[in-house]
Amino acid sequence: MEVIKIALAKGRLAEKSVELFESIGVVFSEFYEESRKLIFKSDDQKFEMILVKATDVATYVENGAADIGVAGKDTLLESAADVYEVIDLGFGKCRFAVAGKEGTDLDGMIKPRIASKYPKVTTDYFEQKGKQIETIKLNGSVELAPLVGLSDVIVDIVETGGTLKENGLVVLEDMFQSSARLISNKASFKTKGEAIQPFIENIQETIKQSEGGLKNA
Numbered sequence: 291m292e293v294i295k296i297a298l299a300k301g302r303l304a305e306k307s308v309e310l311f312e313s314i315g316v317v318f319s320e321f322y323e324e325s326r327k328l329i330f331k332s333d334d335q336k337f338e339m340i341l342v343k344a345t346d347v348a349t350y351v352e353n354g355a356a357d358i359g360v361a362g363k364d365t366l367l368e369s370a371a372d373v374y375e376v377i378d379l380g381f382g383k384c385r386f387a388v389a390g391k392e393g394t395d396l397d398g399m400i401k402p403r404i405a406s407k408y409p410k411v412t413t414d415y416f417e418q419k420g421k422q423i424e425t426i427k428l429n430g431s432v433e434l435a436p437l438v439g440l441s442d443v444i445v446d447i448v449e450t451g452g453t454l455k456e457n458g459l460v461v462l463e464d465m466f467q468s469s470a471r472l473i474s475n476k477a478s479f480k481t482k483g484e485a486i487q488p489f490i491e492n493i494q495e496t497i498k499q500s501e502g503g504l505k506n507a
């Protein structure tokens with residue numbers, strides 16, 4: 291029996307993903323034990339889950355170190371990994387936005403300096419608009435950049451808007467939505483299809499049902 295390897299991001303998306311797997315009978319009891327473990331076997335031993343940095347999920351899946359994974363669309367766009375994006379899981383929803391101090395005249399700037407954890411997403415977006423920019427790659431606390439003069443504006447994901455607000459920033463331009471996606475390694479999708487396909491179909495069914503539930507709520 292071939293084990294299916296799943297890469298999960300350690301942070302925000304982990305718990306919801308594990309709950310989703312449970313709902314289709316793939317249970318990782320060990321996940322709930324307090325530990326620093328990074329590899330977990332499912333109770334039925336058919337699946338192995340590895341916990342990696344959110345931005346590394348696509349790398350593990352692209353290289354076949356994991357067969358499938360759960361990653362935010364934001365990280366998929368940024369890494370441009372060559373993987374199949376199989377299902378929009380509907381959680382981990384947030385929006386990409388250009389943000390800055392209130393009244394910032396982005397259109398009036400010739401070549402604004404834009405700080406972001408997502409330099410590729412930023413470059414692609416402004417290239418499409420035909421606007422020249424300079425990107426400054428940061429790894430976190432991006433909201434600081436315009437406050438201390440490191441950049442003119444930022445490109446970041448926004449959920450509640452709380453972080454922007456607490457730091458005196460506002461959304462200047464709404465870009466697009468992001469949510470968690472189930473991704474698959476391209477070769478595994480075929481070679482391990484017999485095990486992966488039913489897993490995907492079951493998840494698809496669960497999501498359809500919960501969407502129906504929401505609509506009927």
Ligand SMILES: Nc1ncnc2c1ncn2[C@@H]1O[C@H](COP(=O)(O)OP(=O)(O)OP(=O)(O)O)[C@@H](O)[C@H]1O
Pocket residue numbers: 299300301302303343344345361362363364365382383384430447448449450468469470
């Ligand atoms: N504030 C947010 N609201 C909703 N979804 C978010 C939010 N921040 C991140 N996400 C989504 O969850 C994914 C994982 O985010 P998480 O914060 O766990 O990792 P991270 O941003 O790489 O943080 P860290 O550097 O602490 O590991 C992101 O790629 C994104 O898709």
Ligand SMILES: O=P(O)(O)OC[C@H]1O[C@H](OP(=O)(O)OP(=O)(O)O)[C@H](O)[C@@H]1O
Pocket residue numbers: 429430431432433446447448449450451452453454
């Ligand atoms: O609109 P909100 O609900 O406030 O969420 C948005 C914040 O969440 C993410 O940061 P994260 O918490 O991952 O911290 P980081 O800055 O260290 O990456 C994102 O980069 C924003 O800073």
